């Protein structure tokens with residue numbers, strides 16, 4: 014509760030709303046004690062006095078009555094009537110909701126049907142009908158507003174009660190021989206009370222406004238008694254000659270409704286955990302780049318070079334180092350595998366290439382991504398956009414989530430082409446059809462007209478691949494493209510990717526957690542752990558002679574190479590959270606060979622030609638001299 | 649599609665019947681003799697006798713309901729004693745004016761609201777977003793009748809840009825331009841609150857959608873950002889915006905009652921308020937049933953629009 018209030022008041026607007034509303038309520042409570050003139054005392058000689066006249070701070074109305082006194086008493090009345098309507102609606106509505114929810118069955122059915130019917134009315138028609146039947150008057154307006162809001166409470170409370178009625182403590186009470194009445198009062202009511210209170214707080218402002226509205230129409234409070242609505246209604250006749258008589262009550266209604274709204278928004282936001290985590294922010298068109306150091310100037314090694322890439326997530330005060338200095342390169346026609354558990358930073362590395370990491374919260378804080386020698390991180394949005402899909406294309410994991418659900422597959426394919434090439438729609442469609450054929454989709458003509466949800470997972474992923482191929486890119490980055498698929502489909506997709514690579518000379522970066530898949534497809538492989546590369550080498554060598562203890566564990570998880578999906582949970586323990594990385598080797602807590610010096614300081618990536626490892630005690634001897642020096646330095 | 653519309657129409661029949669039952673029950677709450685209430689000042693013994701016979705008022709409740717329902721289905725909503733003309737004629741004439749007002753407001757609130765929400769979301773926490781959020785907050789907090797009065801003061805009285813009230817001038821031509829002049833203020837005042845609500849919802853719907861994987865896919869394809877936002881994201885966000893538009897239509901229709909009073913717009917809302925003050929029961933009854941039924945039909949149109957947008961809905 015304390016935390017809730019703190020959150021509420023951290024939202025400055027909600028605080029403002031609370032203060033304004035509090036002030037109004039306070040003012041209204043002490044009104045009878047204030048030295049005010051009688052609000053109903055008429056003085057025809059003093060009609061329409063302007064504000065700040067002697068003795069009348071806000072002036073007078075058409076009968077010479079003091080506006081300040083009328084305003085305060087009117088506010089009192091409006092608030093009281095609104096609150097009363099809210100209480101009545103909440104009580105009756107909740108009672109109906111609890112009964113329907115608790116007893117269920119026929120009663121529930123009939124009641125909910127009725128509620129639906131009532132909710133089919135534009136609310137004011139119902140209120141007008143009730144006032145028409147009962148006759149104008151404040152009490153009748155109150156009844157009408159309360160009645161119109163009953164269905165809202167009934168429906169909400171019924172939902173909560175249905176959930177509660179099936180719970181064990183209710184069953185226990187029944188077994189103990191408690192009567193229905195007592196169960197409702199003792200077990201159900203206390204549990205639905207918070208919902209009732211929240212529903213009331215969100216509707217009370219509305220009901221104040223509604224009763225004021227009916228009074229404004231002349232259907233609510235009758236003269237001489239006046240609430241804010243009827244004050245405004247009476248003032249309307251003199252709107253042009255004495256506007257202040259309208260402005261005074263109007264502004265008061267506005268202040269009340271606004272402060273209630275601000276407070277309500279504040280309460281809602283404080284209760285919504287997503288706002289705190291920043292999960293409701295919009296990702297920008299490209300990842301934010303804020304490089305602390307200089308852009309690395311290493312010679313070009315491949316078509317796509319990552320150099321000391323660092324990508325972080327900044328969430329509030331916390332910094333998650335998702336990618337902590339990764340260097341990789343891939344040559345034309347080559348397939349590079351990046352393997353690691355989830356959370357190892359492999360996907361973030363891949364998405365960083367084309368600036369697709371959601372930002373906020375993602376920020377690239379260092380390094381370079383070079384495509385054919387040109388640094389993509391310093392490229393402006395326009396030139397980056399032109400390379401997306403055209404030079405470097407992506408295939409994502411779950412094609413049901415990654416294809417747009419409301420566009421036909423053919424249109425999505427055609428769009429991929431048309432955003433880069435000036436061709437007619439028909440021509441783009443024709444090429445799209447060809448693409449579907451090239452990924453071996455049967456009946457491509459009719460498939461073009463399908464929506465994603467009408468296809469199977471395997472077919473959808475073929476569409477995903479076809480879309481990546483649309484502009485004949487040089488590099489394809491495939492982020493776990495087969496993880497969501499079953500084993501046979503997975504094998505088909507992999508062999509197809511392999512064929513495409515050979516036919517088209519594609520460079521592929523293949524991200525996976527499965528060494529079996531790597532063995533099938535990749536020339537080289539890089540193993541990632543906690544945002545860094547811990548081992549790299551030709552696939553065959555890494556598989557046969559793993560150097561890093563983590564790599565050998567990963568390989569041990571694949572009993573038969575190429576045997577389809579495997580889970581990596583077989584390695585005991587979890588990767589460290591990347592906002593609290595330990596010093597030294599991040600794998601140390603899970604490593605059976607860990608020594609004290611492993612956790613002392615930064616461990617370098619020991620590199621010899623194609624092979625590299627980040628470990629002081631590798632599984633096989635590697636660069637023995639340098640290792641020995643490093644171990645000594647750590648001691 | 650045709651069969652879907654038919655299905656929705658059939659499913660509306662119980663709702664429509666429910667509406668008539670509810671209105672009937674409410675009207676049964678009128679204290680005293682119903683014929684006298686209906687006739688008001690015209691309640692001579694012969695008139696009471698005639699009304700009792702034609703509305704079956706001496707019959708039991710259930711019969712009375714079916715007589716009333718039957719009359720309505722044949723287009724006989726009764727006769728308004730205060731206007732001395734058939735209720736249905738009056739409603740149809742007035743409904744026209746309400747339709748122009750509420751329809752314009754509805755289009756305004758949908759277009760402006762969605763636009764504001766999209767701009768706001770695509771510049772989250774930027775200046776435009778803050779300005780829109782602030783305006784929206786003011787907009788949804790001003791009671792429409794007060795906003796209308798203030799608009800009259802500013803635009804009609806002080807600046808003299810627009811006519812004070814009414815739908816047509818007493819003298820002069822009834823051209824489209826004249827109508828637009830008269831319509832501008834009431835339509836804007838009526839649209840204000842709904843625009844705010846739609847803008848808020850569109851903003852949060854867009855923010856939700858922009859985090860989806862398929863938006864990342866669109867960006868990865870190289871779709872320009874403008875198209876990502878106004879094409880891919882907006883289309884997906886519409887799925888959650890459209891139902892809210894349906895609800896807001898009800899609020900616009902409700903708000904029209906106040907706006908018609910403030911601007912002396914000759915619509916159904918003003919007719920209903922006057923009828924209540926005159927205790928013209930048949931006119932109230934007929935007006936409420938008629939407008940509620942139109943609203944139910946409108947919501948079917950909303951559902952149909954939704955099913956056209958979203959192929960995942962089974963039609």
Ligand code: SF4
Pocket residue numbers: 561562563598599600601602604605606607608611616627628629630631
């Ligand atoms: S550095 Fe030490 S703790 Fe880390 S993997 Fe190698 S042996 Fe294990």
